[in-house]
Structure formats: structure tokens, C-alpha cells
Amino acid sequence: MLLQALAFYLFAFVTIAAGAMVVASRNPVYSVLFLILAFFNAAALFLLIGAEFVAMILVIVYVGAVAVLFLFVVMMLDIKVAELREGFLKYAPIGSLIGIVLLAEILLALGVFGGGSPTIATLNQAGAHVGSVENTRAIGRVLYTQYFFLFQSAGVVLLVAMIGAIVLTLRRRPGVRRQRVAEQLYRPKDQAIAVVKVPTRGGVS
């Protein structure tokens, strides 16, 4: 139990610290790297409460796809941090207001201002009764049976996304050399090799 508490405070501390560094660091590439660190620690926090599926998804989707995408965008665009910070003071009041509202909501949900705070027992009652089955297995049991139809339809949605991306962006440019393995292999020797007489100090043109 003590070990679990220690692990929780470690991961929670690193998550918050990394989150602060995302905002504070001067180089946007560092920001994204800190974001990835924050994601990893959040995944560890999920593992601690026994939500191993969400933890895996967080690593695969957010670290594997979203953060890498961010990294690409940040590296490709020439972002000037100084320019981004120009509006900092102007937006500070509204930003802190939103922060305060969110904090108040969290406190409200935790029952600080009176009213019962939700316990694990009541949450379990409201949620699905998975019992002793771990959540990956629980999802696996319904995904290909009860929700098979939705699973397949979601696949078609992804197909449309793929076709759409290709249709709207792929351009066939002329003059691009494409690899054609068969043609390259069947090329006769006299086309591929030329014997050139090289004069001394002349080089090959």
C-alpha cells in the first residue's frame, strides 16, 4: 500500500511538473517532448487505478500518434515563441478565470462545499458491472459480439477518411521517377552499362 502511494505521488508529481514545463519551456520542441513525458506518467497513473486499457490506449494513441504529429508540425512550422507570448498579459485574466471555474467545478464534484463526495462504491454502482474481469477482457468480450456492427461501421468511416485524404491531396506530378522493379530487372546490359574512355584528368562528364 505504501509502495502504491509512493508510486502515485512520484507519477503525479512528474505529470504536473512536465505539464508546467510544456507551458514554460522556450523551445516548442521541448514542449512537445515534455508533453510526451506527461502522457507517459498519466498512463502510469491509470495503471495504478487498474485501468490498464486506458493506459495502453493513452500510450499508443497520444504518444504514438498525436504527440508525434505535434512534433512534425512544430518542426515543420517556423514558430517564434516570442510572438506566441505577446498576448500573454492580455489573455491572462480570462485564462485565470477559466482556471478558477474549472477548479471550483472539481472541488464541487469532490464534495468540498457539502454534499456527499462520490465514493468508489457509488461509482461502481453507476458504471457497468464488470466484476473481476479486467477491462481489456471486458471490452474484448463485447467488441466483436454485441458491438460488432459498430466496429465494422467504424472501419468504413476510416476507409472514407483514407479515400478522402488521398483524393484531396494526392497529385500526380510529371517527371517523377518511380521505382518499377520489373522494368529495372529486365533492362538489358547495353542500356545499363556504358564503357567510356576516360582521358587522364578529364573526368566523366
Next chain:
Amino acid sequence: MPIGLESWTLARPEIFLAAVTALLLLYGVLRGETSAAFVSVATTVALLVTAVLIFTPYREGTAFSSLFIVDRLTATMKVLMLIGAAITIPMSRAYFERVKVWRFEYPIVVSLAALGMMLMISANDLMSLYVGLELQSLSLYVIAAFQRDSIRSTEAGIKYFVLGSVASGMLLFGASLIYGFCGGTAFVQISRALLEGKAGEIGVIVGLVFVVAGLAFKIAAVPFHMWTPDVYEGSPTPVTAFFAVAPKIAALSLTISVLMGPFKPLFPQWQQIIVVVSVLSMALGAFAALRQPNIKRLMAYSSIGNVGYILLGVAAGSEKGIQSVVFYLGIYLVMTLGSFAVILLMKRRDMMVEQVNDLAGLGRTHPMLAFAMMVFMFSLAGIPPLAGFWAKLYVFMAAIEAKLFWPAVLGVLASVVASYYYLRIVKVMYFDEPAEALDASAFGVNRAIAFVAAVIVAAFSLAPQPLSLVAAAAAKGLFP
């Protein structure tokens, strides 16, 4: 619950369409750009075969752990939507060839959009509703921006995408509230929870409002219509024709099955919302287009107005009301496709033109085309004995039977105002000084569609029974 064979038989039209689309996609990728003509014809045929499959043999019930439902109403709506989608594909060929984006992906994406609409129409759970809606919307965003070298088309795509995402967000927010308060996402669970006394919960009502707002965006009803004129104007014209028909049918069917299904116990609450949205849509559709010079924008406002009339039928909440909605949608399909077929023929010196004034003197230069357009405009204005008159009449009758007197009166007034801009087009065609004549075109697909649609609209009064029987059968499904 295991998935029995029954599920697969019920969803056989959807499975067929998905499989054929995947095969055609493979064919197109392997054959390259030259396959566009074949793929488009094959997709049209596949959509029509899907429509036939729905009724041969017709079966109803729920499938896939009741995520999916087939009944008379959904089957009829699917057939209407598939006909609309199938006809717009051949209509698009000439246009896309001219702007040099005639590519095989267009029919593929349209067919995937149709698949999404079928899933939407058949949704029996908030989750399948959302997945179907996203499948449809994502395909529509892509085809709005399909003419990617045109800045207007790209703008239309981005605008539609951003605003559509906001609408999806609202819908999801509402759905999460409903899930939280009712303890389930299945329509059956929601309706059971509401009947057991959850109907008074404020959370459910807020959730319902958000869901209705999301759906109103998808059918472009006021006050969620802002995107419509820009997207209709910017998108390539054949895509606009598709937008004006198929997604409206699908989203309206979804609206009906959500409101009349799980939320039936909240009828007094949602009736107010729908009446307000309907009256506002009718008014905006009538007033905003009065001085509109661009015919695509004009058709956008006209579609907003039409959605207003259709929603009046939904607001009635009776069997008559739903019947009038199906009836209206059938006639709207024919009128709109016909009008767009004429708009697609508007080109001068091989350039597409889309101003109302470009039609000047059409009555003398292209008498047949002008006559067809006149039939559509009179019908949209609701002048007897054309089809559009009967559509409006049924909706107003249903509204009056449901004691919605004021909305019905406002609707009639709005339709009087709207007839100004429909008749203005007729006046420009017949009485204005002829502008330079539009290009004469060979007898093509669009001409054929325009004439067939004109004949159907004009001669509708001779045989209105088939459509009204279909509508009556569809509505009966909801009121056992």
C-alpha cells in the same frame, strides 16, 4: 447475445452495397483514371440494386443486438434516398469532365455516403446513429471539396467540415446527457426510462435539445442553416444536387425515428422546438432568397424553406403527419433533381453559368428546357395542379388536424412570399430581353432527367395514388 443469421439477412442491402463499393474501389485503384466511366455506371446500378434488395423480400425487425432496425418507414426512406443518390451520379459526368476532375473516387465516395445514410436511417441506438451520421458527413465533406483546384469548392469543404464537426459535437453532448440520465443508449432503453418517470428530468430535456440541434444542422433548418448557402454555392453543381436530395431524406428520416421513437413520451416538449424551427425555416426560406441573383444559392434557400414545410409534418406527430412527410420527400426528390438537371445544362461558350439572369430568354432559345424549368418552379411555388401543390396541401392538412393552426397559416403566407422568387425565374426566362443564348447540348443524361422529372411533376395529379399509398404504408409502421 450471439449474432444470428437473421441479422445478416436484415442488413443484406447494406452489406451488398458495402461489398460492391469495396470491389469497385479495388477495380478503380488497379485500373487507374481510365476506370471512372465504368465505376460510375456500376455504382449507379449497385445503388439501384440495393434499393430493389430492400423490398425483395421485405423483412422487418431489429438486428445486431438491436443496434439496427428495419421497418416500413426506414425501408421507404432508404429507397427514396438511394434513388436520389443513384440519379445524381450520371448527372455529374459532364460537369466533372469539363472541370477535369472526372475521377473514379467520386462515385465511390457517393456510394459510401449512401451507405452511411442507410445506417443512419436504420439506427436504433444513439451509437449507431452517430456512426452512421459520421460516415455520411465525412463523405459529404470530401465531395464538397472534390473540385480541389477551385478555391470556392475547397472553401465549401472546409466550412462544411468545421461547422459539421461543431454540430456533431452538440449531438454527442446531448447523447451523453441522455445516456447519463436514462442509463442506456438503445432507443428501447431510453423510451423505457422515459416512461418510467425520467421524462421530467431536466438533464434529459437538455440532452434532447442538443440532439435536435445537431439533427437540425444536418437538415439545414433555421437557426442551424448558416452553412447551407455557402456550401451549396461553392460545391461543384452535381454535388449540390446530391446535397439537396439524399442527405435531407436521410437526416429527416433519422429525425423522425428519434423523435417518434424513444422520445415519444416527450412529445409536448419537442413539438414546441420543431414548430419554432419549422416556422423560422419557412420564413427564412421565403424572405432570404427574394433578391438572390445566384441560382445555386437560391436553391439553397429554397431547400431550407422546404425543410421547414416538412418539419411542420413532423411537428404534427400524427400518422397523417408522417405520411405527409414521406409524400413531400418523394415529390421534393423529383422537383429538386429536375431543377438541378436544368441548372447543370446552363453553360455558355463551354463555361458553366449560375446566375438567374443567365436564363434570360431561355423561353425563345431553348423552349423545351424553359418549359421544364417552368414546371419545376411552379411546382416548387406550390401552384395547382402540379405535384408540389399536393405535397404542401398534405403537410398543411396534417398540421391543422394536429391543431397547429398558427404555424400552418404562417406556412401558407411564407409559401406565398416564396412564390415570388420562383415566379421571377419564370419571368426572366419568358419575358426578359434574351441574353446571349446558352450552348445547345446534345440529348444527354441531364436533358433526359429534366424531361422525365417534368413529366412526372406535371402529370402527378393524374395518378397520385401510388406515392400516397407508399407514404401511408410507411407511416403505418410507426403507429401500429
